[in-house]
Amino acid sequence: MDDVVVMNAVSKVYGKGRSAVAALREVTTGVPRGRFTAVMGPSGSGKSTFLHCAAGLDTPTSGTVRLGDTELSGMNETRLTELRRRKVGFVFQAFNLVPSLTVEQNITLPLRLSRTRVDRGWLKEIVTRVGLAERVGHRPAQLSGGQQQRVAIARALVTRPEVVFGDEPTGALDTMTAREVLALLRETVDGMGQTVVMVTHDPVAASYADTVLFLADGRIADAMDAPTSDKVAARMTRLGAWNR
Known part of the structure; x- marks a missing residue:
């Protein structure tokens, strides 16, 4: 199984001198293709x-990031923007x-933006898979949060x-709707072979993944395969400052 994202000794420091804050410290890891992390x-x-850093939205202070077959180090913002449009999805x-665009226009x-032709067959498949086939002409204000x-x-x-990156994608949703969205993300992995990387604070959300990476103090403290919400919650109580 190959890795779609590879981070090698990635550190990210904000600020300089005595006010410097290290957000990541020498992180080395890989994100496997076709899996939910x-x-x-x-x-x-x-x-x-x-x-x-993994998605090319920010540049590491040191270390390297590879996305697919592309090394991100040294790329300027214009090239990074083009790369993200082609190779990365965000939720x-x-x-x-x-607000002024229809569902189809938003999708x-x-x-x-990248002046790429719309593949109508692929668009129809996606719209059907996410359960919006009857809503393509609606505008956001006519839709529920889910x-x-x-x-x-x-x-x-x-x-x-x-790869699709999700940053707390269920954070604004009620519990039932959140589970429907998580099941949909799970289906994009199982049914479409998509790679998903999701940041979350919710052990239930994490339980939908194949693997959970645990960060503490800017470092990867642990990893868990086949997670359950109970096991994730228990591990979270023993991370970094929480453990102290």
Whole structure:
């Protein structure tokens, strides 16, 4: 099984001198292709920085990141932006939909921005898989929160990305809706072969993943395969400062 993201000795420091803060410290890991990986840790453990460096949204202070067959080190912002549009999908806690656009227009927006032709067959498959076939002409204000997040997931998938990154994608949803969205992310892995990396604070959300990476104080403290919510919650109580 090959890794779609490889991080080698990645550190990220914000600020300089005595005010410098190390968000990541020499992180070395790989994210396997076609799998669902969750990233967990206490507040301030480096979860979001991990995601931003892995996805090419932020540049490490030191170390290297490879996404697919592309080494991100040394790429300027223009090339990184083009890479993200082609190879990366994003799903955030805030749905980030354009209110004036329809569901279909929101989904295909990344293709229009990169001047790429819309594959109508692929678009139809995605819309059907996320359960929005009857909603393509609606606007975000006409949808529930769960439906809006499904639009965001479809938008993340439409470019056939190497990996979909989720930053607390269920954080703004009620429990029942969150589970539906998590089941959908799980289905994109099992049914479509997609790679998903999700930052979350929720042990139940993490239990949908194949593997959980635990961060503490900017380092990977542990990894867990075949997680359950109980096992994840128990491990979280023994991480970093929480353990002290």
